[in-house]
Amino acid sequence: MIEYTVATGDGTSSETFRLVTTILDPADATALELAAVYQQRWEYELSLKEIETQLLAPGAGLRSKSPKMVRQEFWGLLLAHYAIRALMVEAADTDGIDPDRLSFQRTLNIVRRQITDQAAFSPLDTRAGDHQSHRRDP
Template sequence: MDTLEPGMLLLADRGLYGFDMWTRAAATGADLLWRVKSTLSPRHLETLDDGSWLAQIIPTSGKNRQQRTPRTVRVIDYTLDDGRGNPEQYRLLTTILDPADAPAEELALAYAQRWEIENTFDELKTHQRGPRAVLRSKSPPLVEQEIWGHLCCHYAIRTLMRDAATAGSHDPDRISFIAALRITRRSLSHSSFSALLS
C-alpha cells in the first residue's frame, strides 16, 4: 500500500476485499476497482446513466461496525456468459464516482485485462514448466538465471503468437498458448533431430 499514489488504478480480485483494506487503499488517493462477492449488499443511493450506481459500504463484521463512517462507492454489476451455460455475475466497486471519468464498460474491460497476468502465471507454471516441476538450480544466482530463462522462453512463444495473429489479422488473445507451446516444442525437437542426422 505504501507505493500507491494518486493517478494509479488498483485492481483487486474478490478474495481481497475488506472494508478496512478498502479504506486504507482509498486513503492513498489511488483509484480503486475491486471485484467483490455478488452477495455483498451496499446501500443503494442513486442509479447513474451508464447503469452503475452509487452506494454506501460499511464493515460487515467487527466491533462498533455500525458506528464506522460509511464509504461512498460506485457499483458496477454485469454478467459474462461463456456460451456453455455458465453465466458468471460480476460486482465491481470503484472509488471513481463519476461515469464521465470512467464509464462502467471501460472499467469492466479494465478488470478483464487484470486476468492477463493470471493467465501468464498459469502459462508459465502449469504448461511451460509443468505442474509439478520445481526449479533445478541450487543457488540463488542460478535460480534467478533459471527464472529468467523461463521468462525469455515465454516471451519468445508469445512473440510468435503475436506475429502469427497479426499475419492472419486476428487478436493475439484468441491464439492458444498451449497450442503454440506444443508447436514450438515439436519444431525444436525436429530441428535437433534433423541436425543429428546430417
C-alpha cells in the first residue's frame, strides 16, 4: 500500500490517498510513479463516465450492430468528447482559470443549444444577409 498526500492548487488544503497495488518491487515502479499514473487513470475513468452518462442517452448503449460501425460510433463519441473538452480549455484560458473548474454537463448543454439554434434558420436567409442570431440570453 502506498500512502500519499495531494495539496490543492492554492496550497490551503490537502487530501491523503491510499493506493493498493500488487507491485512489490520498488525497482518496478516507485511510489511517486504509481501516484502519477493513478492520477492519469482517474482522468481516463472520468472521461469514460462523461461519455457514458452525458453524451449517450440515459440507459442507451451504442446503436450500431456491426463491429465496424461500433468502432465508428465509439470514435465519434470520443471526438465529440474531445471537441467539448477543447472548448472548455479555450473558455478557461480566456478567463484565466483551470479548465477542471468548468462543468462538462453545462458546456455540453451550451453546445447542444447552439447546434439547435443554428439549425433554426433557413439557408436562404444567410445568402441574403438577413440571418440574425438565434442565440438565447444566458
